[in-house]
Amino acid sequence: MPNGTRGGVAFSAEELRVLRRALAHALRTTPRPAPPAVPAPSAVPGPERARDVRERDIQERDVQEYVRLAEAVDEAVREGGRLRAFLLADLARYREALPASAAGYLALLTEALEAGHTPGPEDLAALRALPTRHAGPAVRERHGALLRHCEHLADISVRVRLRALPGGRSGARGGREPDPAREPEPERKPDPAPAPMPQPKAPRRDRPIPTPGEVFPPRRKPGRPPASRTA
Numbered sequence: 001m002p003n004g005t006r007g008g009v010a011f012s013a014e015e016l017r018v019l020r021r022a023l024a025h026a027l028r029t030t031p032r033p034a035p036p037a038v039p040a041p042s043a044v045p046g047p048e049r050a051r052d053v054r055e056r057d058i059q060e061r062d063v064q065e066y067v068r069l070a071e072a073v074d075e076a077v078r079e080g081g082r083l084r085a086f087l088l089a090d091l092a093r094y095r096e097a098l099p100a101s102a103a104g105y106l107a108l109l110t111e112a113l114e115a116g117h118t119p120g121p122e123d124l125a126a127l128r129a130l131p132t133r134h135a136g137p138a139v140r141e142r143h144g145a146l147l148r149h150c151e152h153l154a155d156i157s158v159r160v161r162l163r164a165l166p167g168g169r170s171g172a173r174g175g176r177e178p179d180p181a182r183e184p185e186p187e188r189k190p191d192p193a194p195a196p197m198p199q200p201k202a203p204r205r206d207r208p209i210p211t212p213g214e215v216f217p218p219r220r221k222p223g224r225p226p227a228s229r230t231a
């Protein structure tokens with residue numbers, strides 16, 4: 001949006017998106033003024049009718065201001081898109097002329113990022129391949145900071161796209177992507193507790209305890225064989 005001597009306020013691309021959502025919410029939640037009722041010919045306008053007219057006028061002005069501001073924001077978004085298209089076209093030309101156009105490329109890339117550009121693989125590859133060994137310390141520092149910033153923005157963009165997919169990383173446990181070809185393992189049930197060992201039965205008290213003689217009876221001596229009869 002215009003700024004500086006033109007008396008406007010500058011917004012970033014993300015701030016414009018937030019402002020558009022806020023205006024849309026305000027337009028949805030602001031009650032529309034009801035049409036004025038036709039008074040009876042004999043009715044005399046009193047203070048209540050004058051108060052209703054004032055409130056209706058205030059609501060109409062609020063709605064009109066919201067609409068005008070929303071139109072201005074939409075125009076700023078369209079203008080920002082046109083500016084970003086020009087910047088990206090210049091950025092592509094400077095990228096093709098690397099490494100001779102390193103200074104201009106870094107400046108244009110910084111301006112494009114401020115305009116809401118998300119760095120792509122070609123930007124990251126160009127920054128990583130850009131030789132800065134013989135450059136000054138200021139250029140090396142600027143190049144390193146810009147490369148880290150672009151890698152951070154690209155990582156955020158990839159994460160947002162993954163979360164938007166069905167079953168993306170937001171639904172995976174521990175931030176890991178789910179494997180669609182692998183079936184989920186069934187939940188293991190705990191092993192049943194072992195059955196208690198049966199306790200030995202206590203001897204009956206009404207039964208007498210056998211004596212050793214009864215348990216181990218004495219062995220009988222073998223008898224003598226009968227004498228053979230003589231004829």
